[in-house]
Amino acid sequence: MSLRNIAIIAHVDHGKTTLVDRLLQQSxxxxxxxxxxxxxxxxxxxxxxxxITILAKCTSVDWKGTRVNIVDTPGHADFxxxxxxxxxxxxxxxxxxxxxxxxxxxxxxxxxxxxxxxLKPILVVNxxxxxxxxxxxxxxxxxxxxxxxxxxxxQLDFPILYASAKEGWAADTLEAPRENMDALFDLVVxxxxxxxADKDGPFTMLATTLESDPYLGRILTGRIASGRVKANTTVxxxxxxxxxxxxxxxxxxxxxxxxKREPVEMAEAGDIVAVAxxxxxxxxxxxxxxxxxxxxxxxxxxxPTMAMTVTVNDSPLAGREGEKLTGRMIRDRLMREAExxxxxxxxxSSDKDAFEVAGRGELQLGVxxxxxxxxxxxxxxxxxxxxxxxxxxGERLEPMEVAQVDVDDEFTGVVVEKLGLRxxxxxxxxxxxxxxxxxxxxxxxxGLIGYQGEFLADTRGTGILSRxxxxxxxxxxxxxxxxxxxxxSAEQGKASSYALFNLEDRGPLFIxxxxxxxxxxxxxxxxxxxxxxxxxxxxxxLTNFRAAGKDDAVKLTTPIRRTLEEALAYIxxxxxxxxxxxxIRLRKSTLDPHERKREKRKKDAExxxxx
Numbered sequence: 001m002s003l004r005n006i007a008i009i010a011h012v013d014h015g016k017t018t019l020v021d022r023l024l025q026q027s028x029x030x031x032x033x034x035x036x037x038x039x040x041x042x043x044x045x046x047x048x049x050x051x052i053t054i055l056a057k058c059t060s061v062d063w064k065g066t067r068v069n070i071v072d073t074p075g076h077a078d079f080x081x082x083x084x085x086x087x088x089x090x091x092x093x094x095x096x097x098x099x100x101x102x103x104x105x106x107x108x109x110x111x112x113x114x115x116x117x118x119l120k121p122i123l124v125v126n127x128x129x130x131x132x133x134x135x136x137x138x139x140x141x142x143x144x145x146x147x148x149x150x151x152x153x154x155q156l157d158f159p160i161l162y163a164s165a166k167e168g169w170a171a172d173t174l175e176a177p178r179e180n181m182d183a184l185f186d187l188v189v190x191x192x193x194x195x196x197a198d199k200d201g202p203f204t205m206l207a208t209t210l211e212s213d214p215y216l217g218r219i220l221t222g223r224i225a226s227g228r229v230k231a232n233t234t235v236x237x238x239x240x241x242x243x244x245x246x247x248x249x250x251x252x253x254x255x256x257x258x259x260k261r262e263p264v265e266m267a268e269a270g271d272i273v274a275v276a277x278x279x280x281x282x283x284x285x286x287x288x289x290x291x292x293x294x295x296x297x298x299x300x301x302x303x304p305t306m307a308m309t310v311t312v313n314d315s316p317l318a319g320r321e322g323e324k325l326t327g328r329m330i331r332d333r334l335m336r337e338a339e340x341x342x343x344x345x346x347x348x349s350s351d352k353d354a355f356e357v358a359g360r361g362e363l364q365l366g367v368x369x370x371x372x373x374x375x376x377x378x379x380x381x382x383x384x385x386x387x388x389x390x391x392x393x394g395e396r397l398e399p400m401e402v403a404q405v406d407v408d409d410e411f412t413g414v415v416v417e418k419l420g421l422r423x424x425x426x427x428x429x430x431x432x433x434x435x436x437x438x439x440x441x442x443x444x445x446x447g448l449i450g451y452q453g454e455f456l457a458d459t460r461g462t463g464i465l466s467r468x469x470x471x472x473x474x475x476x477x478x479x480x481x482x483x484x485x486x487x488x489s490a491e492q493g494k495a496s497s498y499a500l501f502n503l504e505d506r507g508p509l510f511i512x513x514x515x516x517x518x519x520x521x522x523x524x525x526x527x528x529x530x531x532x533x534x535x536x537x538x539x540x541x542l543t544n545f546r547a548a549g550k551d552d553a554v555k556l557t558t559p560i561r562r563t564l565e566e567a568l569a570y571i572x573x574x575x576x577x578x579x580x581x582x583x584i585r586l587r588k589s590t591l592d593p594h595e596r597k598r599e600k601r602k603k604d605a606e607x608x609x610x611x
Contacts, residue, residue, distance in 0.1 A: 003270050004192045007071040007086055009114060010096035011104035015126040019165035020072050024258060026181045027061035058272055060256040063185045069256060069272045083110055085208045087117050088299055089223040089272055092192040095121040099133035102141045105404050105468035112149050122159045122187065129164040132434050135174060159191055195270030202289040203227035206296045210283050210340035216252055216276040225296055228268040237281030238288060238295040245285060251277035283342050304345050304358035305399040305445055305469060306384050308365055311354040313378035313578055315587060316492055316518040321580040322378035327353030330377065337368060358387060362449060366565040369579055379579045383571045386446045389472055397472040399445040407463040412437045414458045422447030423476040444476050450569025481572060485526040488588060490533045492518040499538040501554040509559045510586060520591030533593060
């Protein structure tokens with residue numbers, strides 16, 4: 001059977017995973033009577049909830065005697081590490097572009113990676129059924145993007161398909177019948193070359209992704225670069241430095257068939273397979289016959305740009321909701337994550353039970369914390385901060401991003417003002433379709449921390465903000481943080497509705513009546529600039545004239561409940577987020593009020609001496 005390996009790449013929410021659903025259904029890989037979830041490739045709970053792809057996944061379909069291995073990749077910039085590795089396994093990329101929005105920042109990122117690898121993309125203009133679709137404009141924009149990214153003559157001569165993954169059709173012209181995906185399948189078989197591979201050489205394979213399976217243990221996925229391999233063969237793992245990591249037997253050899261991984265007896269060069277049985281071999285290592293001594297080259301991955309400190313939960317409420325509490329448990333889990341996800345870097349801090357977790361952005365770090373929380377961990381997390389680097393002349397450099405916003409014309413003023421305050425420099429402003437304006441900014445990564453929620457509020461939920469790492473630039477100077485102070489609990493116990501009712505005029509609250517609080521926990525925002533210690537347990541004084549039941553039914557304003565990412569973006573340097581399976585609490589890093597005052601005096605003295 002002949003073979004084709006393709007990846008589907010696009011900006012977030014341009015329809016990659018829906019397209020894979022249709023290809024699985026129309027190829028017969030999923031039978032009509034079988035139950036298949038919508039966006040079946042997004043199998044992880046967080047992917048289903050957020051409607052985004054986080055992990056790259058493989059599948060395959062058979063089309064008229066040709067097996068097509070398909071890789072669904074993430075579209076969000078924070079998971080770019082996944083995209084970079086996956087593209088090295090395929091021979092062609094289907095570049096999906098929304099027929100109304102056109103190329104977006106992440107489109108540029110994934111296209112750049114594909115062109116650098118020498119892939120010849122096929123352009124699929126998706127969502128042509130949208131009322132504001134402008135497919136001809138999108139094709140022109142895609143050509144300009146390819147030219148700007150130094151595509152060669154062959155890459156610029158890209159085939160074009162028009163499609164609606166939602167409606168289940170693809171066509172080579174806008175006038176062609178809109179019936180099914182046959183045109184896409186036929187074009188892939190015709191235009192994509194069979195994998196170039198030495199089937200007679202020694203077996204070698206570059207490990208591209210790593211995951212854990214409760215029954216099979218560690219599973220490594222990659223494309224066989226040369227030779228053939230059988231299950232139960234003895235192989236060795238070779239690191240990028242040429243050192244042998246281990247010699248082991250392949251306990252399972254798995255190939256992708258539809259939505260399943262099925263055991264096979266043999267696989268040969270060019271195919272994408274998964275193997276089990278290796279304990280120490282990891283991503284970017286080479287799995288090979290015992291006679292091989294040189295590793296296969298692996299592409300370097302862009303470094304992390306943001307970090308946060310994770311420590312054990314030391315609050316008075318620790319241990320009430322989770323069962324994984326110790327520093328050793330947290331360390332083992334973070335190290336396991338860093339092994340499989342090479343865009344994450346974990347280092348142990350000099351402080352006891354503290355770890356620095358570095359990644360590509362707020363979303364990636366937030367998804368990791370949410371995953372740990374669902375696994376039963378309790379953690380204390382510090383505010384995200386950007387990672388600075390040093391220039392050739394010793395100057396301080398900070399990570400920069402391109403932020404592209406699509407907003408209704410009436411909101412352009414407030415967006416330009418807010419991003420200007422965050423040190424953003426406008427590089428482009430032009431009308432988009434449907435009464436919208438597209439504005440591009442160059443902005444420090446730290447200027448975008450916590451901006452997403454504010455942006456949605458300013459644009460009444462109608463704006464689209466896309467961001468992309470754009471290298472390093474000299475430090476842009478301080479950016480104003482939160483202006484308000486916070487209300488801090490001075491007592492431990494259950495918050496009384498009566499006390500909270502009397503605190504409401506001081507600022508918005510983050511908790512409701514009857515919730516457990518402790519000294520040092522943040523209860524709400526203080527309208528004035530300084531922090532305020534309050535007693536949330538204070539009950540109503542009873543007298544003969546005031547019965548216990550009277551005035552009890554106070555009506556509190558609904559408290560502000562922040563998501564994990566919003567909480568991380570809200571806190572200041574001296575504050576922390578307590579993350580447990582059921583709760584997200586804000587607190588001061590130092591719970592004792594006297595110790596907090598000492599620390600503040602010391603910090604003020606240091607600032608006075610420095611300035």
